Amino acid sequence: MGRLFAIEIIYRGIFQKTLATRISRAIVIAAHHEGKMGISFGRYGDSPERNGIPAKNFAIVATDEQTLEEGMAKYEPKEVDVTLCVDDTLCKGVESWAWYGLQPVNKLLKPGGTLIVTSREGPEAIIAMAHRKETPYQLSILKGTVSFSGLWVYKDDHTDVRLLGAIAKVLPDLFSLQSVQKAIIDEWKDELKATSAAKSYERTSSITVQPNQGNPEVPYKFDLPKWHEMGEGIAIPSIPAGHKMDDPTSHAQGGFQPDRNPTFKKFSTRTMRPVVNFDTCIKCTLCWLQCPDSCFDVTPEGLYDANMQACCGCGVCEAVCPVKECVTMVNETEFKDNSSQWEDWRKDKDGYKVWLQEKIKSHPERSHGFRYRGQYEEQIPEMLEIASEK
Amino acid sequence: MAVATVIEEQKHNIEETALITGSEAIAVACKLADVDVITAYPIRPYDTVMQYVCKLVANGEMDCEYIVAEGEHSQFEIVKHASACGARVFCGSSGVGWMYAMEALTVTPALRIPMIAMVGNRALDDPGAFGVEHNDALAVRDLGWQLVWVDNVQEALDTALIAYRVAEDRRIFLPCAISCDGAFLTHSQAMVKIPSQEKVNEFLPPYDRGDLLLHPDNPITVAPQGNEDWVMEIRRQNYAAMERAYGVIKEAYADFERIFGRSYGNPFFEEYMTDDADIVLLGMGTLSISVKVAIRQMRKEGKRVGFVRMRWFRPFAAEELAKSLQRFAAIGVIDRDYSFGSPYLGGVLAGEVRHALYPGPGKKPPVVDFICGLGGREVTVPDVQKMAESVYKAADGKAQPLTQWIGLRE
Ligand code: SF4
Numbered sequence: 108m109g110r111l112f113a114i115e116i117i118y119r120g121i122f123q124k125t126l127a128t129r130i131s132r133a134i135v136i137a138a139h140h141e142g143k144m145g146i147s148f149g150r151y152g153d154s155p156e157r158n159g160i161p162a163k164n165f166a167i168v169a170t171d172e173q174t175l176e177e178g179m180a181k182y183e184p185k186e187v188d189v190t191l192c193v194d195d196t197l198c199k200g201v202e203s204w205a206w207y208g209l210q211p212v213n214k215l216l217k218p219g220g221t222l223i224v225t226s227r228e229g230p231e232a233i234i235a236m237a238h239r240k241e242t243p244y245q246l247s248i249l250k251g252t253v254s255f256s257g258l259w260v261y262k263d264d265h266t267d268v269r270l271l272g273a274i275a276k277v278l279p280d281l282f283s284l285q286s287v288q289k290a291i292i293d294e295w296k297d298e299l300k301a302t303s304a305a306k307s308y309e310r311t312s313s314i315t316v317q318p319n320q321g322n323p324e325v326p327y328k329f330d331l332p333k334w335h336e337m338g339e340g341i342a343i344p345s346i347p348a349g350h351k352m353d354d355p356t357s358h359a360q361g362g363f364q365p366d367r368n369p370t371f372k373k374f375s376t377r378t379m380r381p382v383v384n385f386d387t388c389i390k391c392t393l394c395w396l397q398c399p400d401s402c403f404d405v406t407p408e409g410l411y412d413a414n415m416q417a418c419c420g421c422g423v424c425e426a427v428c429p430v431k432e433c434v435t436m437v438n439e440t441e442f443k444d445n446s447s448q449w450e451d452w453r454k455d456k457d458g459y460k461v462w463l464q465e466k467i468k469s470h471p472e473r474s475h476g477f478r479y480r481g482q483y484e485e486q487i488p489e490m491l492e493i494a495s496e497k
Numbered sequence: 498m499a500v501a502t503v504i505e506e507q508k509h510n511i512e513e514t515a516l517i518t519g520s521e522a523i524a525v526a527c528k529l530a531d532v533d534v535i536t537a538y539p540i541r542p543y544d545t546v547m548q549y550v551c552k553l554v555a556n557g558e559m560d561c562e563y564i565v566a567e568g569e570h571s572q573f574e575i576v577k578h579a580s581a582c583g584a585r586v587f588c589g590s591s592g593v594g595w596m597y598a599m600e601a602l603t604v605t606p607a608l609r610i611p612m613i614a615m616v617g618n619r620a621l622d623d624p625g626a627f628g629v630e631h632n633d634a635l636a637v638r639d640l641g642w643q644l645v646w647v648d649n650v651q652e653a654l655d656t657a658l659i660a661y662r663v664a665e666d667r668r669i670f671l672p673c674a675i676s677c678d679g680a681f682l683t684h685s686q687a688m689v690k691i692p693s694q695e696k697v698n699e700f701l702p703p704y705d706r707g708d709l710l711l712h713p714d715n716p717i718t719v720a721p722q723g724n725e726d727w728v729m730e731i732r733r734q735n736y737a738a739m740e741r742a743y744g745v746i747k748e749a750y751a752d753f754e755r756i757f758g759r760s761y762g763n764p765f766f767e768e769y770m771t772d773d774a775d776i777v778l779l780g781m782g783t784l785s786i787s788v789k790v791a792i793r794q795m796r797k798e799g800k801r802v803g804f805v806r807m808r809w810f811r812p813f814a815a816e817e818l819a820k821s822l823q824r825f826a827a828i829g830v831i832d833r834d835y836s837f838g839s840p841y842l843g844g845v846l847a848g849e850v851r852h853a854l855y856p857g858p859g860k861k862p863p864v865v866d867f868i869c870g871l872g873g874r875e876v877t878v879p880d881v882q883k884m885a886e887s888v889y890k891a892a893d894g895k896a897q898p899l900t901q902w903i904g905l906r907e
């Protein structure tokens with residue numbers, strides 16, 4: 108019996124779709140240079156075509172045709188040798204369909220498999236974000252910012268080939284660096300990219316993550332109903348409009364809280380989240396009006412608290428808020444939970460002020476696209492620095 | 498994937514190898530066939546083909562009239578007219594998009610238009626679902642469309658070329674829809690051999706509409722009112738064309754093998770491990786992969802199971818299929834479709850297989866029908882093993898439910 112390899116690429120819809128496709132293609136082509144055969148495909152659904160939504164690409168490779176067919180006789184691989192995660196905020200989890208809930212980024216990794224993450228964070232931060240796994244796995248960090256390489260005007264930043272070089276290092280049975288370089292020449296006819304792959308190959312190292320390390324939360328589980336338990340006519344219960352808010356301290360009723368879908372939480376769709384300064388808010392209602400996901404609870408005293416189970420991190424509230432630094436988008440990697448900012452503020456207003464000032468330092472450089480004209484040029488020196496780091 | 502066997506590699510005409518999806522393969526076939534007019538309207542999974550064609554045109558690799566219509570009905574109407582004017586045409590759709598074009602689909606075969614369409618098989622709404630089901634393409638099964646199913650990327654490319662050759666044959670002049678399972682084929686990339694232009698030109702003569710050409714120099718009126726004095730004879734002509742298609746398809750595959758060196762064996766259906774089989778399963782499309790993997794496992798346990806994968810559904814090679822199926826003690830048909838309220842409440846394919854077996858002189862093995870894989874649900878290896886178990890019981894004379902839902906939460 109031959110050997111089967113599976114690699115998944117976890118990425119964000121639209122922005123990183125081209126990048127993910129380039130990587131999974133090149134994996135198959137590199138393996139082809141070693142006499143292996145394979146297929147490359149994306150998760151079939153809406154996620155690749157939706158801004159920022161966690162999506163997946165796969166490459167399946169085998170040493171012979173019959174083994175490849177065994178790998179193909181499934182909708183998606185049930186286990187993988189390597190998981191590539193090209194946006195570190197996705198280490199908090201992946202949720203492609205509403206009813207999947209938040210699923211661990213390392214869920215499909217075989218025991219001893221490697222999670223490769225592109226990030227500027229250190230291993231501690233990445234491990235803390237990822238759910239615990241029953242078996243040890245390897246973690247390898249490829250230094251870099253979140254890449255949009257290949258999307259419209261975004262320049263080729265070599266993230267694709269650097270990841271390919273890293274795969275050759277952590278999974279040498281799949282293919283050698285030489286085969287990766289041949290595939291790069293086939294696909295892009297670019298010597299410089301081949302050199303980038305080699306550099307990344309040299310630099311790649313990994314550490315072991317033990318079962319007691321990581322986010323201890325138990326991932327969301329679900330059972331789908333049997334056909335005769337389901338209602339007929341494709342009609343499902345809807346979400347009621349909402350109700351008055353209950354002040355947790357005084358129990359006064361007031362404001363407005365929309366009801367939310369209890370099984371559809373948008374934790375991992377965002378790369379950044381708003382932080383609200385309740386002391387400077389002028390209660391203009393704009394954030395509440397413009398938020399596409401009805402995230403804001405109107406508190407009994409008329410403040411606006413963004414609910415972090417509903418927020419998709421689009422940044423509209425920041426854009427419309429007329430008060431300087433009243434709503435600030437902050438990198439998602441800065442947060443460990445989804446608690447209510449308003450409740451935290453009410454408990455300790457001075458403490459909240461300090462917390463807020465600390466958080467808003469981590470204003471995202473880029474999220475769903477660059478944030479202003481010329482930002483790309485500004486970031487080139489920083490990226491060059493990453494490239495020359497040892 | 499084992500279908501296309503490379504028999505010989507002709508040295509003077511080196512084929513290129515490329516990693517492409519089933520949809521890209523169809524687009525590449527359109528380029529090689531030098532299609533003149535292509536119409537598009539987006540619906541997943543078919544839309545991947547229009548994207549690739551668009552790319553080929555934009556990159557200057559392909560020269561064709563590329564029209565984005567305002568809906569599927571116009572999309573199919575435009576190519577119908579273009580074909581009447583002598584243009585080689587291509588279009589396609591999926592699921593309810595295909596159904597929205599239904600009126601245009603209906604009139605196309607009657608006018609003897611050799612349109613080639615790709616159906617990226619998709620479940621019919623509602624509920625909105627992208628996954629594969631075969632009911633979309635099957636909806637035109639009685640209307641004069643030739644229907645063919647493929648199960649791998651190479652076969653998609655090759656079959657598109659064969660489809661042009663067959664459809665545009667003056668003896669046929671009927672449209673042909675190539676069914677590609679959504680996701681499994683339309684969206685997954687595999688290595689394929691791309692035939693050289695030289696060989697394609699040798700295989701595929703230019704489209705010649707002859708006396709049926711709609712052109713000022715050849716004044717004709719197409720589709721006048723007919724009524725009861727004319728309709729039956731017109732239908733009989735279509736019947737004859739479809740009858741002839743059987744032979745023309747055989748010719749085309751033989752020529753394909755001669756020119757490209759790739760053989761598909763029997764054009765109408767592929768047989769897998771049937772030589773010594775006790776029982777067989779029969780199905781269409783990419784579920785073949787799970788079935789083959791399951792068969793190899795079952796054979797290790799001494800169970801001699803075979804598989805028949807139908808390629809051409811219209812024309813349906815009934816006599817040939819019946820002759821083959823009569824060799825087995827029982828047959829399990831895998832339907833990735835449904836036909837509510839049909840005889841024994843079975844799927845479309847099972848009905849056709851039973852029909853094919855009934856008039857023949859030979860024995861009539863029991864046929865058990867399995868409905869599975871709907872809406873893109875994966876057909877798993879254990880699912881296939883479960884089906885084979887039931888077929889074995891039927892072979893032993895133990896009554897089995899004639900229609901069974903497999904892989905359903907019940
Ligand atoms: S970022 Fe702001 S506007 Fe966007 S979903 Fe979150 S709360 Fe709403």
Ligand code: SF4
Binds near residue numbers: 383388391393429430
């Ligand atoms: S937009 Fe800013 S100022 Fe206006 S209500 Fe929202 S947080 Fe307050």
